[in-house]
Amino acid sequence: MIQRPILLQKVHTALERNPVVALIGSRQCGKTTLAREWVKVDSAGYFDLEDPISLARLSEPMTALRELRGLVVIDEVQRRPELFPILRVLADRQPLAARFLVLGSASPELLRQSSESLAGRLEIVVMAGFSxxxxxxxxxxxxxxxxxxxxxxxxxxxxxxxxxxxxxxxxxxxxxxxxxxxxxxxxxxxxxxxxxxxxxxxxxxxxxxxxxxxxxxxxxxxxxxxxxxxxxxxxxxxxxxxxxxxxxxxxxxxxxxxxxxxxxxxxxxxxxxxxxxxxxxxxxxxxxxxxxxxxxxxxxxxxxxxxxxxxxxxxxxxxxxxxxxxxxxxxxxxxxxxxxxxxxxxxxxxxxxxxxxxxxxxxxxxxxxxxxxxxxxxxxxxxxxx
Known part of the structure; x- marks a missing residue:
């Protein structure tokens, strides 16, 4: 197992200062593996938008997400851009009940077009393969x-x-x-x-x-x-x-x-x-x-x-x-x-x-x-x- 401490620290720092962090990079570059450092794949706070079970859980996204606490991970987020306005509402709650780490395989430019509603609440961390x-x-x-x-x-x-x-x-x-x-x-x-x-x-x-x-x-x-x-x-x-x-x-x-x-x-x-x-x-x-x-x-x-x-x-x-x-x-x-x-x-x-x-x-x-x-x-x- 190759450790990626600098990348882990970068994501951790971004999560401390923002309610929503987007970890983006190409398919299979290790985003899901990195996210498992914080949230287990089989936990209630993990959603994979290529998984039919996760999609079913998010059929009513506000209901599914608003009761969660701690860190919530949403993988392949570019497949459901309609989630971004909901994340804005959840990110503005006081006190902040949960932070969101969203993973995506789209470029920063494409992601920004979908996530304009999160302006001022979202930090993007770009990930590549092993350096x-x-x-x-x-x-x-x-x-x-x-x-x-x-x-x-x-x-x-x-x-x-x-x-x-x-x-x-x-x-x-x-x-x-x-x-x-x-x-x-x-x-x-x-x-x-x-x-x-x-x-x-x-x-x-x-x-x-x-x-x-x-x-x-x-x-x-x-x-x-x-x-x-x-x-x-x-x-x-x-x-x-x-x-x-x-x-x-x-x-x-x-x-x-x-x-x-x-x-x-x-x-x-x-x-x-x-x-x-x-x-x-x-x-x-x-x-x-x-x-x-x-x-x-x-x-x-x-x-x-x-x-x-x-x-x-x-x-x-x-x-x-x-x-x-x-x-x-x-x-x-x-x-x-x-x-x-x-x-x-x-x-x-x-x-x-x-x-x-x-x-x-x-x-x-x-x-x-x-x-x-x-x-x-x-x-x-x-x-x-x-």
Whole structure:
């Protein structure tokens, strides 16, 4: 059992200061397991909206919820958005009889649209699969190959991990995406998702997938937005600086989980991963996701110009503008792009994250940082700024 103390503390703190907390993340990332730290699944205070018994108990939701005390957990809450106005009434009671932890597989944006009535009463905590800090740096190779979904990472063998990811992808295609409003056949959506695997780490252009699938560009953009909304894909927006250079305006697309990327690319072993043409892009996406988990930036972008200058990630953290480059090489060096980004964007620092073990200076405000430093959070990546 891998412990997740930082996430537990984050949820605990949110529950202390808010009557309703939403713990959201992709299907099977461990939300229910985490909620069991507070409420047992078979208790009166636990509702699973995919369970017919729980749905029957909530046929009269106000009657079912108003007599409960302590912490109440409602799993897969996005399936019953009509519960949010009822939660508002219960959250406003004085004295407060119960607090509510709602679990969902919808993005913060989608959840906010459904929960506007809870403004000022709801705090959202976003959860992902296991982070490198949680599994430990000694398991980094397995973590990169299998991804962070608990049942994929903890599978007994590589074959078992591959089988789990195959079934997971099928579940998302057959259940989650249709419930999100996509009526396309699962086989067509699998083709689209596989196309996205080859776009991983690249600029998004809807024209080619639209032609291949025989649908309009707005349709494939909607497919992409829905996959982003269920935490399968990250769309990284470009940073637009006030400079004379022509800057890239299209977003980049990344898989949130490296294991799912490898599944759709047909990568089944460490050797196959290291020899695959998408190895470098996979590493970049893996590092970017770990940076999100470690730094929890307020905002994040990439930056690129049509002249070839670019930086993989720009994060805004507590008013500081910081750059991150992902280099899968033994000894990264300062590049012209890094110098241009420092000058044009006025970055406070750049960290070049690489798979080595030594931290060393590349230039003023630029440092090579081992991937393992991410387990220490902000202080590990940018010492002295936290």
């Amino acid at each position: 490198l800090a949680e599994v430990g740096v000694n398991a980094q190779a397995q973590h990169w190959l299998r991804g962070g979904f608990p049942r994929s990472f903890l599978a007994r063998t590589e074959t078992d991990s591959v089988a789990w990811r195959k079934n997971f992808i099928q579940t998302v295609l057959e259940r989650d995406l249709p419930q999100a409003g996509i009526a396309a056949p699962p086989v067509a959506l699998l083709r689209f998702w596989t196309m996205l695997a080859h776009y991983h780490g690249q600029l998004w252009n809807a024209a080619e997938p639209a032609r291949s699938l025989g649908v309009s560009e707005p349709t494939v953009r909607r497919y992409l937005d829905v996959l982003s909304g269920v935490f399968m894909i990250r769309q990284l927006r470009p940073w637009h600086a006030n400079v004379k250079k022509r800057q890239v305006k299209a977003p980049k697309v990344y898989f949130n989980d490296a294991g799912l990327l490898h599944q759709l690319l047909g990568i089944r072993s460490p050797h196959h991963l290291l020899s695959h043409p998408k190895c470098g892009a996979s590493w970049e996406g893996y590092v970017i996701e770990e940076v999100f988990k470690a730094l929890e930036p307020d905002e994040a972008y990439f930056w690129a110009t049509h002249n070839g200058a670019e930086i993989d990630l720009i994060v805004l953290k507590e008013g500081r503008l910081l750059g991150i480059e992902c280099k899968r090489m033994d000894a990264p060096r300062l590049t012209p792009s890094m110098r241009i980004a420092l000058d044009d964007l006025n970055l406070e620092r750049i960290a070049v994250v690489y798979p080595g073990t030594q931290r060393y200076r590349l230039a003023e405000r630029v440092e090579a940082v081992p991937l393992a430093a991410l387990v220490e959070g902000m202080e590990g990546v940018f010492p002295g700024l936290s």
